[in-house]
Each structure stands twice: as C-alpha cells, then as structure tokens.
Amino acid sequence: MSETVNMIDPFGRAITYLRVSVTDRCDFRCVYCMAEDMHFLPKKDLLSLEELERLCSVFIEKGVRRLRLTGGEPLVRKNIMHLVRQLSRHLESGALDELTLTTNGSQLARFAGELARCGVQRVNVSLDTLDPQKFRAITRWGNLDKVMQGIDAAQEAGLRVKINAVALKGFNEDEIPEMLTWAHGRGMDMTLIETMPMGEIDADRTDQYLPLSQMRARLEERFTLTDTPYKTGGPARYVEVAETGGRLGFITPLTHNFCESCNRVRLTCTGTLYMCLGQEDAADLRAPLRASEGNELVSRAIDEAISRKSRGHDFVIDRNTKRPAVSRHMSVTGG
Ligand code: SAM
Numbered sequence: 001m002s003e004t005v006n007m008i009d010p011f012g013r014a015i016t017y018l019r020v021s022v023t024d025r026c027d028f029r030c031v032y033c034m035a036e037d038m039h040f041l042p043k044k045d046l047l048s049l050e051e052l053e054r055l056c057s058v059f060i061e062k063g064v065r066r067l068r069l070t071g072g073e074p075l076v077r078k079n080i081m082h083l084v085r086q087l088s089r090h091l092e093s094g095a096l097d098e099l100t101l102t103t104n105g106s107q108l109a110r111f112a113g114e115l116a117r118c119g120v121q122r123v124n125v126s127l128d129t130l131d132p133q134k135f136r137a138i139t140r141w142g143n144l145d146k147v148m149q150g151i152d153a154a155q156e157a158g159l160r161v162k163i164n165a166v167a168l169k170g171f172n173e174d175e176i177p178e179m180l181t182w183a184h185g186r187g188m189d190m191t192l193i194e195t196m197p198m199g200e201i202d203a204d205r206t207d208q209y210l211p212l213s214q215m216r217a218r219l220e221e222r223f224t225l226t227d228t229p230y231k232t233g234g235p236a237r238y239v240e241v242a243e244t245g246g247r248l249g250f251i252t253p254l255t256h257n258f259c260e261s262c263n264r265v266r267l268t269c270t271g272t273l274y275m276c277l278g279q280e281d282a283a284d285l286r287a288p289l290r291a292s293e294g295n296e297l298v299s300r301a302i303d304e305a306i307s308r309k310s311r312g313h314d315f316v317i318d319r320n321t322k323r324p325a326v327s328r329h330m331s332v333t334g335g
Pocket residue numbers: 026032033070071072073074102103104124125126164165166193194195196197198330331334335
C-alpha cells in the first residue's frame with residue numbers, strides 16, 4: 001500500500017490514528033468516569049453501525065493506519081461484531097495496520113475468539129484492582145470474575161492484552177506493585193493512568209488525584225525501572241522493569257505535555273470529531289455524512305476540522321471550584 005498521508009494539522013503532525021467511541025453506554029459505573037445515574041444519549045442520536053463504518057473508511061482513505069474502538073464499553077453496543085467484521089476488511093487489504101479495542105473486559109469471554117479471527121491482535125483491558133470487593137466498589141456494578149474470565153479468553157485466543165489501571169489516591173496505590181508483578185507474570189504490559197478532570201462525577205477529583213511521579217518513586221523502591229524510547233504515538237511514556245522483564249507505561253496528562261507528537265483524533269458515536277481530548281472544540285461529521293451518499297462533503301469537513309487541531313490541551317482541576325476543565329465525560333470520547 002502507498003503511505004500517502006492526507007491529514008496534516010497546522011503543526012505538521014500527521015493524523016494516522018483514530019479512536020472511535022462506538023457507544024456512550026456501559027455496564028459499569030466507574031467512580032472516576034461516570035456518575036451512578038448517568039444520562040445517556042437517546043438512541044436516535046447515534047450513528048448506525050453502517051454509518052460508523054462509512055466514516056471510519058473515509059478516515060482510512062485519508063491516511064489513518066491504526067484504529068481503536070472504545071466507548072463507553074464498546075462490547076455492549078448491539079451487534080458490535082458486525083462493525084469489527086466490516087473494519088477487518090481494511091486489515092486484509094493492507095489499508096489499515098492495526099485494529100484494537102479498549103474494553104472493561106466484562107464481555108471479552110464472549111467475543112475474544114471472534115475478535116482474534118477478525119484480525120484484532122491486541123486489546124487493552126482496564127482494571128484498577130485485583131481485589132473483588134474493591135473492584136465492585138470502584139466500578140459500582142462490575143464483577144471481577146467475569147473480567148478475569150475475559151482476560152483468560154483473550155489470551156487463549158492469542159490476543160495480546162495490556163492492562164490499563166487508573167492510579168487513585170488511597171485506593172490502589174498500595175496494590176500497584178502487586179498488580180504489576182501479576183500482569184507481567186502473565187505476559188501483559190501495563191499502563192498507569194493519572195485521573196483526568198473530565199465530566200461531572202459524584203466524587204471529588206482532588207481527592208482521587210495521585211501524581212504518577214509519586215507512584216513511580218514508590219515503584220522504584222521495589223523495581224528497577226529504565227526509561228525506554230518505545231513510543232506508540234500516544235501519550236504514554238514507557239519503562240522496562242528489570243525484575244519482571246515487562247514494560248510499564250505512564251500516562252500523565254496533568255504533569256506532562258505529550259501533545260507535540262500527537263497523531264490522533266477522536267470520533268464519538270454521534271459523529272462528532274474531537275481533535276483534542278483536552279479541548280472543547282469539535283466538528284460535526286454526521287450532517288455532512290447524511291447530506292450525501294458520496295463522501296466528498298464529509299471528507300471536506302474532516303479536512304476543515306484537522307486544520308483547526310490545537311497545539312495541545314490545558315487540563316487543570318480548578319482547586320477553587322473543583323470543576324472539571326472539560327465538561328464532557330471520558331465515556332463520550334473514550335479516553
Ligand atoms: N469502557 C472501556 C474501558 O473501561 O476500558 C473503554 C472506555 S474507558 C472511558 C477508557 C479508559 O479511560 C479506561 O482505561 C478508564 O479507566 C479511563 N478513564 C475513564 N475516566 C477517566 C478519568 N476521569 N481519568 C483518567 N482515565 C479515565
């Protein structure tokens with residue numbers, strides 16, 4: 001395949017990575033992500049799976065090489081495997097290098113085999129604790145056993161699994177060394193995520209915030225961490241852990257600036273394109289998509305949106321008002 005890159009933003013960054021939030025719904029209510037009584041989008045506002053596929057294909061034609069499905073929980077969207085099967089055609093043709101998924105793991109036991117057969121090679125599973133009671137408390141509705149079965153099924157199907165854990169003060173900071181040993185012992189990389197101030201939740205975010213610099217210092221009491229140049233174009237910085245032979249990533253949106261190498265944009269299930277996770281600016285692609293059977297209008301709308309991609313984010317938890325810097329929830333744009 002040719003390596004043409006059609007989407008270059010004003011700062012010279014090529015857009016080659018698309019994250020697609022296929023639903024804002026979820027079977028969990030993680031305390032840092034959602035309020036318990038979340039209001040979800042009316043079904044009529046959602047793009048159909050066919051429309052989502054059409055939009056993804058336009059992005060692929062325009063130079064996207066890697067695509068990640070997320071949510072909400074992507075595996076609770078009805079008939080989601082239809083979309084995965086459609087998108088897998090682009091893997092076969094070589095137009096797409098990678099199709100991946102970020103999931104809470106609850107439905108993975110059902111879908112892992114078919115995901116692997118569709119050419120998905122890696123999944124990220126979000127997991128913040130290995131303790132069943134704590135798991136129930138942090139997800140409000142989740143069942144750790146099911147997630148563990150999902151991880152087993154994914155590995156049995158030959159999928160590479162990465163564990164994503166949000167570092168939360170007073171919740172899992174003591175457990176993270178043990179989780180790291182567990183993940184690496186099963187051949188899974190792990191990434192730690194700092195909480196980001198997105199959307200109104202029931203809890204106080206300044207109570208949850210744990211700087212990863214502190215977490216890293218604690219880990220270094222037990223492990224030898226060596227910085228590596230390994231990069232995915234995403235926000236994570238990676239270290240090798242000598243004692244386990246595994247890789248550990250740190251995503252530190254509040255304390256670090258990772259924007260200079262940003263190659264990604266985010267599409268929501270209503271067809272809204274966010275050029276930056278940390279900015280409100282967005283472009284509606286649903287109207288141009290629906291306005292014509294051809295893709296010219298939507299292609300132009302994408303170009304116009306990319307030409308407005310900002311240099312970077314400015315996340316901040318306002319310590320006076322304690323209000324989030326970005327009012328939409330992570331489950332809208334999918335992290
Ligand atoms: N439901 C799927 C899952 O949990 O993996 C995919 C969507 S979820 C919004 C994607 C990631 O965002 C998860 O790893 C989750 O822990 C993380 N996340 C959600 N809210 C967050 C927040 N306020 N700050 C940091 N990470 C957050």
